Amino acid sequence: MRNTMRAAVYHALDDIRLEDRPVPEIGPGELLLKTLACGLCGGETMAWYKKAEPKVLGHEPIGEVVEVGAGVTDFKRGDRLFINHHVGRVNSHWSRRGHFTRDPFYSKMKLDPGGVCEYYRVTAQHLAMDAHVLPDSISTEAAVTIEPWSCVLSGLKVCNIQPGDTVAVVGAGFMGQGFVHLAPLFGAGKVVALDFSDWRLEKAREFGATHTINPKKQDAVEAMRALNNGRLADTVVVIAPFPSAWKQAMDLVEVGGCLHLGAPLPPGADWVQDGNKAYFDQITVTSRYSSDHTDTYSYIRLLEAGRIKADQAISHRFGIEDAAEAFRLLVEAEKSLKIVVYPHGVPADKARGAR
Incomplete structure (x- = not known):
């Protein structure tokens, strides 16, 4: 050598x-x-x-x-x-x-x-x-x-997905595709991918997404309720590392559901929540590093x-x-x-x- x-x-x-x-x-x-x-x-x-x-x-x-x-x-x-x-x-x-x-x-x-x-x-x-x-x-x-x-599998382990739950994934890059693809192995029913790129949303369909939403083209909350019997998602995974994406993700979680943070924000970035809503909505927030x-x-x-x-x-x-x-x-x-x-x-x- x-x-x-x-x-x-x-x-x-x-x-x-x-x-x-x-x-x-x-x-x-x-x-x-x-x-x-x-x-x-x-x-x-x-x-x-x-x-x-x-x-x-x-x-x-x-x-x-x-x-x-x-x-x-x-x-x-x-x-x-x-x-x-x-x-x-x-x-x-x-x-x-x-x-x-x-x-x-x-x-x-x-x-x-x-x-x-x-x-x-x-x-x-x-x-x-x-x-x-x-x-x-x-x-x-x-x-x-x-x-x-x-790392995707590790994150899904802490999401407490119940059989038939609706899972949404905000951000459909490679890691987001992984959450879309593996979520059914944890019992997910509907799997919804959200992204600004129609190309990535098409790929998400190939990896098992049952529905896709492009928030640039439609109101994501209204679209979620329309495809999910008037409800939001039981589990939402956010991959996009931006405060606006985290806000969008929280807005998509049903009462009693789970928000999983799949990627970090930069140091010092604020993520502000309504304390009253945080208490009464009983949403569990999880994360898993590596x-x-x-x-x-x-x-x-x-x-x-x-x-x-x-x-x-x-x-x-x-x-x-x-x-x-x-x-x-x-x-x-x-x-x-x-x-x-x-x-x-x-x-x-x-x-x-x-x-």
């Missing part, structure tokens, strides 16, 4: 550079993986969310084991793995109460150096908590959705069972030399869903969908 590798490095939203970086060295209990493919996440477009710059892009990689550290017995060269970029620990106050992802330890555990590069190192803690050998029945592209849509090892395990089983149309969520494919263009498309957020970067080149059978 070479001592250096190519990596796509984030310096700013409009400054993604292809740089040479050292191939990580592994220690006992660790693995080195060759990056087969890595998805780009909309969270990477939120400049305020970046903890450090410059930073290697990507946290949704699928890799093949190329080096095995001393003491590793559960994995071997050639294994195709999903390994969550953050992993928790068992022995902490937060973890013991089920909040693995809010333990400060969780965010400190990272892939080295990231996902959009040719090779990455994973620690012994990663292997102990959230590493999975992928069966042949799960394609590499489908596997790219494990990290992000496990996914833990229980979520990824559940999602992989659903994927293996054929319950999830993950391959259909891949809209664009790029080689690493075009990572800047891939990121520009992600920021543009128009006619795209999951964008995948192939650090070693787009496979011939996927080249038709490459940009």
